[in-house]
Amino acid sequence: MLDDDRLFERLCLEAFQSGLSWLTILRKRDNFRAAFAGFHIPAVAAFGPDDVERLLADAGIVRNRQKIEAAVANAGAAAELVRDGSSLAAFVWSFRPVARAAPRLISDIAAATPESTALAKALKQRGFRFVGPTTAYALMQAAGVVNDHVEGCCARDDVEVEQLEAATRFA
Numbered sequence: 001m002l003d004d005d006r007l008f009e010r011l012c013l014e015a016f017q018s019g020l021s022w023l024t025i026l027r028k029r030d031n032f033r034a035a036f037a038g039f040h041i042p043a044v045a046a047f048g049p050d051d052v053e054r055l056l057a058d059a060g061i062v063r064n065r066q067k068i069e070a071a072v073a074n075a076g077a078a079a080e081l082v083r084d085g086s087s088l089a090a091f092v093w094s095f096r097p098v099a100r101a102a103p104r105l106i107s108d109i110a111a112a113t114p115e116s117t118a119l120a121k122a123l124k125q126r127g128f129r130f131v132g133p134t135t136a137y138a139l140m141q142a143a144g145v146v147n148d149h150v151e152g153c154c155a156r157d158d159v160e161v162e163q164l165e166a167a168t169r170f171a
Helices: 004-017 022-027 029-035 041-045 049-056 065-083 088-093 114-125 133-143 156-169
Strands: none
Touching: 004 022, 004 029, 004 041, 004 065, 004 088, 004 133, 022 029, 041 065, 049 065, 065 088, 088 114, 088 133, 114 133
């Protein structure tokens, strides 16, 4: 995933999912998109206290103040990356691990890695919130930065193609 807004959406949804079922988040995904201006980074970065209160009253999303405030803060931090001449996608992809063999079993897939720990630390240093190593790894998986599709999975080859495109773009 190379688009900043789409990557920002994944980051937000990963944070909102923390402690909840993915099914809960997926069922509310359209509501999240509407509530968070389509996850357009500049729009969310401009949210203020009234927007936070509006979101806390929105029964269509997860109404957790810390997660809502983190999403707004994270939009501001992502916008800062762009102002600094980078992008959220370039930043996240810079933590791509070296290629490794496909996992054979789902139980072989880690919840966090040294790369996700480093990404979480770097994001926090840039002002991002609610992004620990596990959330960072889930983001890396959702964005295709890591390819944890098990050996023989039909999606594995598609992710590898995306990874090659990203490697070319962010080289």
